[in-house]
Amino acid sequence: MGFTESGIKRLVERIKEASGIKFHVHKLRHTFATLMLEGGCDIFSLSKMMGHSDIKTTTIYLAACVHHLREQILKHPLN
Numbered sequence: 652m653g654f655t656e657s658g659i660k661r662l663v664e665r666i667k668e669a670s671g672i673k674f675h676v677h678k679l680r681h682t683f684a685t686l687m688l689e690g691g692c693d694i695f696s697l698s699k700m701m702g703h704s705d706i707k708t709t710t711i712y713l714a715a716c717v718h719h720l721r722e723q724i725l726k727h728p729l730n
Contacts, residue, residue, distance in 0.1 A: 684712040689719045 663676050667716050680701065698709040724730065 659683070681712065681715070685715045688712060688716045 660676055660702070667674065684697060684701060687700070688694070694706065694709055694713070697712070698706045701709060703709045
């Protein structure tokens, strides 16, 4: 049994109202993409998961991972 986009939006709206937390549904996509990249997912796979027809759209989420990327660089043995 799958979820429709409109069904998910309605569910999230109900949760928002019940919790009193203000956020936009798109923030969930942004969080998903950022966590996937920080977890090591490659940009090509993430692009497919998110349904982006152009990988340039997916690269927007890379900017949110700058802090994570810096941490990864510091782990390099030559650092």
